[in-house]
Amino acid sequence: MNRTVVVIVLVVLGLGVLFLALRPDSTSTKDDDPTETPADEPQERDYDVAIEGGAMEPAEINAEERDFVTLRLTSESPVEVHVHGYDVEGDVLPGEETELSFEADATGRFEIEDHETEAQLGTLLVQPR
Template sequence: MSPAEISVSEGDRVTLRVSSDEPMELHLHRYDVEQEVGPGQKARLRFEADLTGRFEIEDHESESELGVLQVRPG
């Protein structure tokens, strides 16, 4: 995943625009946001960063970690 780590502040409204050359199901831990992505698809995840911490973004099927979302307090 590029960038491998996304860093935001608590309370930010975040939009992730995702492009992928392989079809997969993106899953953001704890926020439990899921989105199917794939070649030719324009996918968007939207959420408010109200939980602080580091959250894995993974490929839901293989459960392999793609990257990390970091939400800083304050």
């Protein structure tokens, strides 16, 4: 009887030690690491983009595959914005905000251009997930 109790106590203590020894590893790599957020979930990426002097600010739009991207575009002069690869386009007029939204289902580097002059305004960079 006594021996059984001792064995049970030892087993429980052993499991407790194992639990404590293994726990910090699993939590620090999963829960505590800020770079490992719910990583593979597509995200919404909203960008406020100002077009000035023939260039976008920011000049580069970054997204990961399957993210939902929204560009809120403003410009001091009328521009016909065209996102290559996605064939998304829209007119941006002074004093107005134009929203272009798309799902980033193609990866790569794509030109964003003024469709009228064919001058490059900026770049869309979609990384594979």
